[in-house]
Amino acid sequence: MITLFGVFLLTLLVITTVGIVRTQNLFAAIMLMGIFSLQIAAVFFILDAADVALTEAAVGAGIATVLLLGALALLDDTERRGRRASRLAAVVVAAGTLLILYATFDYPRLGDPAAPVHQHVAPWYIAETPRLIDTPNVVTAILASFRGYDTFGEVFVIFTAGIGVLFILANGADAARRSDLPSSDVQGLRHHLVPRLVGRLLMPFLVLFGLYIQFHGDFGPGGGFQAGALISAGLILYALVEGERAALRLVPQRVLTLLTVAGALLFVGVGCACMLLGGNFLDYSALSADAVAGQHLGILLVEIGVGLTVSGVLLTIFHTFAARERA
Amino acid sequence: MAVLGLYNYWVFALLLMIGLYVVISRENLVKKLIGLSIFQSAVFLLYISMDKVDGGTAPILRADAENQLYSNPLPQVLILTAIVVGIATLALGLAIAVRINEAYGTIEEDELLEMDRE
Numbered sequence: 351m352i353t354l355f356g357v358f359l360l361t362l363l364v365i366t367t368v369g370i371v372r373t374q375n376l377f378a379a380i381m382l383m384g385i386f387s388l389q390i391a392a393v394f395f396i397l398d399a400a401d402v403a404l405t406e407a408a409v410g411a412g413i414a415t416v417l418l419l420g421a422l423a424l425l426d427d428t429e430r431r432g433r434r435a436s437r438l439a440a441v442v443v444a445a446g447t448l449l450i451l452y453a454t455f456d457y458p459r460l461g462d463p464a465a466p467v468h469q470h471v472a473p474w475y476i477a478e479t480p481r482l483i484d485t486p487n488v489v490t491a492i493l494a495s496f497r498g499y500d501t502f503g504e505v506f507v508i509f510t511a512g513i514g515v516l517f518i519l520a521n522g523a524d525a526a527r528r529s530d531l532p533s534s535d536v537q538g539l540r541h542h543l544v545p546r547l548v549g550r551l552l553m554p555f556l557v558l559f560g561l562y563i564q565f566h567g568d569f570g571p572g573g574g575f576q577a578g579a580l581i582s583a584g585l586i587l588y589a590l591v592e593g594e595r596a597a598l599r600l601v602p603q604r605v606l607t608l609l610t611v612a613g614a615l616l617f618v619g620v621g622c623a624c625m626l627l628g629g630n631f632l633d634y635s636a637l638s639a640d641a642v643a644g645q646h647l648g649i650l651l652v653e654i655g656v657g658l659t660v661s662g663v664l665l666t667i668f669h670t671f672a673a674r675e676r677a
Numbered sequence: 678m679a680v681l682g683l684y685n686y687w688v689f690a691l692l693l694m695i696g697l698y699v700v701i702s703r704e705n706l707v708k709k710l711i712g713l714s715i716f717q718s719a720v721f722l723l724y725i726s727m728d729k730v731d732g733g734t735a736p737i738l739r740a741d742a743e744n745q746l747y748s749n750p751l752p753q754v755l756i757l758t759a760i761v762v763g764i765a766t767l768a769l770g771l772a773i774a775v776r777i778n779e780a781y782g783t784i785e786e787d788e789l790l791e792m793d794r795e
Contacts, residue, residue, distance in 0.1 A: 360688040371712075667768045
């Protein structure tokens with residue numbers, strides 16, 4: 351039954367993708383991308399990847415759609431068909447598809463327990479996590495502790511992207527404090543009853559749920575990445591309903607910059623504290639006399655750092671796009 | 678059901694190549710970025726499809742269940758962070774597209790190339 355449901359969802363996914371490719375209206379394409387993300391999140395969920403599904407739903411369907419729309423507000427929303435013939439592209443792509451399809455017949459069947467991917471280090475992680483880390487969620491244990499270096503790198507990639515967007519688009523340091531921002535009466539959706547009511551109702555619960563999965567990430571699906579995305583989604587909703595100006599009064603750009611930097615520094619700080627206490631970089635066992643308690647503390651702090659940086663960067667990017675005037 | 682055991686990988690192949698097709702055949706920069714996102718999602722689907730184990734559940738350990746099978750957590754960790762990095766690259770790409778539009782007045786690649794040649 352689940353298999354059939356998965357097949358149904360995947361077929362819908364392909365249909366949605368064809369719709370995205372064929373439409374010349376970029377607004378429609380972006381909306382279809384949101385649906386695409388939601389569908390692929392459902393696919394991830396039935397493939398047992400609860401954490402990934404949560405991330406894709408919050409980031410792909412939520413934040414990515416808002417960012418694409420924010421950029422589209424500054425651009426033309428209709429795509430012009432190029433004059434260049436794309437027949438060569440079609441031939442190359444068709445040949446590539448056939449090649450990959452041919453290769454799939456050598457893949458292990460979906461769910462095969464004897465597949466090579468399940469033989470290497472994965473059983474070790476599942477068997478040793480209770481003894482070494484003692485958090486129920488193995489994904490969080492690997493993300494924050496065993497593979498802390500990877501996550502450290504990812505956080506700095508996001509940090510860099512935030513700085514990059516600021517460099518490319520921000521109008522100098524005081525862009526957020528400009529006085530020529532339209533007053534909040536004409537901005538936002540506050541004159542529309544339904545979006546205003548739904549937005550105001552949803553916003554506190556979104557932020558609360560974000561905080562929940564931030565601190566509950568060791569035990570259930572969740573963690574800093576998902577929490578950061580959800581909290582920024584809540585604040586973006588507030589900005590959409592009440593207008594940019596109100597949102598920036600609630601959480602000024604200075605605070606967002608501070609959050610971004612503080613999160614990244616917290617991650618580095620925890621890593622350095624481990625070294626000062628005699629362990630390796632990001633070896634949380636050194637943080638406490640009891641190695642497992644040290645791991646718990648380290649994972650908690652690092653996840654908070656991730657959450658701060660992700661929410662700070664995503665909100666900064668959103669405000670940067672929103673503050674830009676159309677050329 | 679044995680035939681359907683490879684269905685995920687077929688959809689992966691289709692999505693991957695549709696994404697690539699959009700990137701190389703469309704002139705509009707926003708459309709190209711959307712194609713890149715589809716390409717990326719196809720890779721996510723490939724990794725997450727590999728993590729599934731028959732009879733397994735999400736890798737959140739339960740104290741009350743002996744001999745419970747768990748799906749592979751490793752691909753999930755890789756893809757979880759990749760999704761967030763994906764949004765970061767998308768944002769950066771969109772920022773560049775907006776700046777290009779301000780400088781040239783268009784984001785159609787063929788028009789941009791023509792203007793650069795003049």
